[in-house]
Amino acid sequence: MACPICNKPGVPAYRPFCSKRCADVDLARWLRGDYVIxxxxxxxxxxxxxxxxxxxxxxxxxxxxxxx
Ligand SMILES: [Zn+2]
Known part of the structure; x- marks a missing residue:
């Protein structure tokens, strides 16, 4: 699965993200309320x-x- 942040291939340890940095970016977006379900x-x-x-x-x- 491609990283939703930067579209690089994901890494199992951080899937679906490619790195902890991208996972953190995603988390920060959630906390800011950028994502609405x-x-x-x-x-x-x-x-x-x-x-x-x-x-x-x-x-x-x-x-x-x-x-x-
Ligand atoms: Zn990424």
Whole structure:
């Protein structure tokens, strides 16, 4: 797979990137919010998670913690 940053052939250790530098560049883009995932609006995610976490505090979370 070609490096998405510079289009050089990727290296398995850093795939799909060709080097740690390119991986860092990609990470920095993510952190800056340059990438937007289509079909996953942040508003949708947060409104989805809020009610679920409320449910989990009731008992669902408890059973999860007990399981190894
Ligand atoms: Zn690269």
């Amino acid at each position: 289509p079909g996953l609006p942040q508003d949708d995610l947060s409104s989805d998670q809020a009610p679920e976490s409320e449910k989990n505090t009731g008992g669902g979370l408890d059973s999860r913690i007990k399981r190894p």
